[in-house]
Amino acid sequence: MSAQLLLMQDIWKGFGGLWANRGVSFDLLAGEVHALLGENGAGKSTLMNVLVGLYRQDRGRIFLEGREVRFSSPRDAIRAGIGMVHQHFMLVEKMTVWENVALGMEGLGLGLKREEVLRRIEEASRRYSLEVDPKAHIWQLSVGERQRVEILRTLMSNPRVLVLDEPTSVLTPQESEGLFRTLRRVREEGRGVIFISHKLREVMEVADRITVMRGGERVATLRAEEVSEERLAELMIGRKLRLEYSKPSPSGSILAREEVLRVEDLRVEGDRANLAVDGISLSVRGGTILGVAGVAGNGQRELVEAIAGLRRPLSGRIYLLGKDITHAPVRERIALGLSYIPAERGQVGLVGDLDLVDNVALKDYWKGGLSFDRRRFEERAGRLVREFDVRVQRLDGPVKNMSGGNMQRLLLARELSSDPVLVVAVHPTWGLDVAATEFVRERLLEERGKGKAILLISEDLEEIMALSDLIAVISRGKIMGILKPEEADERRIGLMMMGEREG
């Protein structure tokens, strides 16, 4: 039996009357990977933020190698040997890899000892098989490469406990494999790894033990080899998980259906004047869902914004029901039946400071001419709230105070109630709990059933495979190939996401 590295005992943490952690206990042994599994909002991140000194627990004690510790800042935690890789990287984009690593180093003294830093990076990078180019600038790196830098930097502070917060959400399946290899190496050195995730499969693959959290409480701690995926899912959401969506296959050939969206050889510039979309052609037919799979930052945003009219393409054509809308103003596209559910639901799709009624009006407030008649929208808001099960106490009050799930229900309500011909949905279930996720997916399938064309952009491969009639894989602004879900598997899509052309 290995020695206990860390013990968190009966941790309570509340925010304004709500308990995010209710008497959670957690321990970590030397040389193990201990996964913390739970849905968004289960309290995983809160628990870890307490551990690294970002939050202070209301009650409970933390012991590191038997000694009670009390951190008042992340710096204290790092000094004591706890390193955390956050979901949002803390890297300076304009600096090089080695400069970023040097930023976090102690004991360098005054002046940057470039050669020494480079030597240490090389050494650590070999030891953990984390391949990086120390002289590259951060902005030149892909998300996966950035994560390697972040992990390398954390490991170089020689932590006894390494915490990784949802590390695979930005990785291709192959990159995740690489990460797991690194973690096994870290484990062999007798360090402890805490791996936060909501993905069952990878938790089963990488962890020695698994602690499941739900609603701020610890539900169970199990050994990975003693438990099944189904059992974990049940523990995590408190009931049986729905793994299949009923998706009646479209009658007849897809190609026989009307082409709703057609994109021809589209080129779009990104914010850094890079060619973000590099000659994409695709087509979405009525009653079908075209899923676009790919790692974030490979041109999805620019593609969608060009379709929605928020970004001018350099060249190429976009047709909606045969009409050329390449340069049409946004409002004309909306009038033609284009619905757009953007990734940033609280900043773009909805207006955070305004209330629910004002938000319902966003797409057709102008139909009343010069005057804005709130009463008209109040009625509609009330109806949509009931129909889409948006849970709010009142219709006034800024929507930014609503939960992510309720925001998404409201956004869907507005976008789908306008009876669109094309729905463009970007990461529609990102950050939602299971109930809201199911709701969103069912509504999209329902629209498909009504004959609408749906362009679905998602990083969640399972979602893409469960919902799509066709899957397009995007990498560096190009479509690598288009697959049918039955001929697609994670490995194959993963390779295409990394730029291998097929089909």
Added chain:
Amino acid sequence: MGIRFRRRFEEGGLRWALASAAGVLFALLLSAALLALRGISPASFFYVLLEAPFGSSYGLKETAVKAVPIAFCALAVSLSFRMLLWNIGAEGQLHLGAFAAALFARHLDWGSRALNLPAMGLSAFVAGGLYASLVGLLKVRLRVNEVISSLMLNYVALLWMDYLVYGPWKDPSSLGFPMTPLIPPSHSLPVLIPPRLHLGVLLVVLSSAALHLLLERTSFGYEVRVTGSSKEASLYAGMNYWRNVLLVMFLSGGLAGLAGFCEFSGLIHRLQPSMSPGYGFTGITVAWLSRVKPLVALPVSYLVAALFVAGDALQISFRLPLASVQVVQGLVLTFALVGDFFSRYELVLEGRAGEGDA
């Protein structure tokens, strides 16, 4: 042990009023202490402070007179701030408004007030509006930051005014004082309540109501509210951001221009170097204190005007230099804003474990 500010979930109106009032009270106590060092008893300080603006019907009316230009500027600034356009050029736009009204009065007389005054008001509105549109145009065409351009244009307007009153428009019979001749009653706003409370007070109340309706009941106002919360959302909904920038700047400058019109035609009746003791800048504070709500801007303007009236009285009663009075005024406005801040944010002490911190 750390101290942190955390945004409050609910920003109640009552908490805002109480916190701002507490800030003002604190500033006044601090001022009383400072003035006590100069031998002024706190009791007499508070007496003058309250008696001058509120203690007589004359004081109440004088306060209203001063509140007019402050409120116009506050409305001007509120509108632009609503769309996150930082127009801090109300002072210059006010002067352009006064200039346009004076230009009309100098060259045209259409026979009656009923014809002259609307024409003067309209020219003041258009002049202030066009002047502010310059800022909008620079932003739209060349991406010039509106803070810089609107601030700089203040000085251009003030110097233009100086040029006129020291130069070509100087009254030859003014014994060398830099001022234009007095305008005749045919070009003056009628006095509602003697001695000096003019029609401008009605105009500003109407403007405030009109601005409120514009924001809440028109499609254009809706666009302004959406854009002010999220520019991305406004583009997503197909709104024309650049057109709205120009429109909002025009209307904002126009409201500030009306402040100039009222001061010229209602109160001073001539152009002189000091048409405004910084109403355009006071308007920024008032807009912020009233949370850019046009209806709230009126009472807040009145209270700030009271502070100006009290300042004059303090100068006279205690023979204080202007600078001392400005210290008091500065303290009050600053701490009112501090109070406002605390009604939006709460202070969190990250102390010992077991406390309800976040």
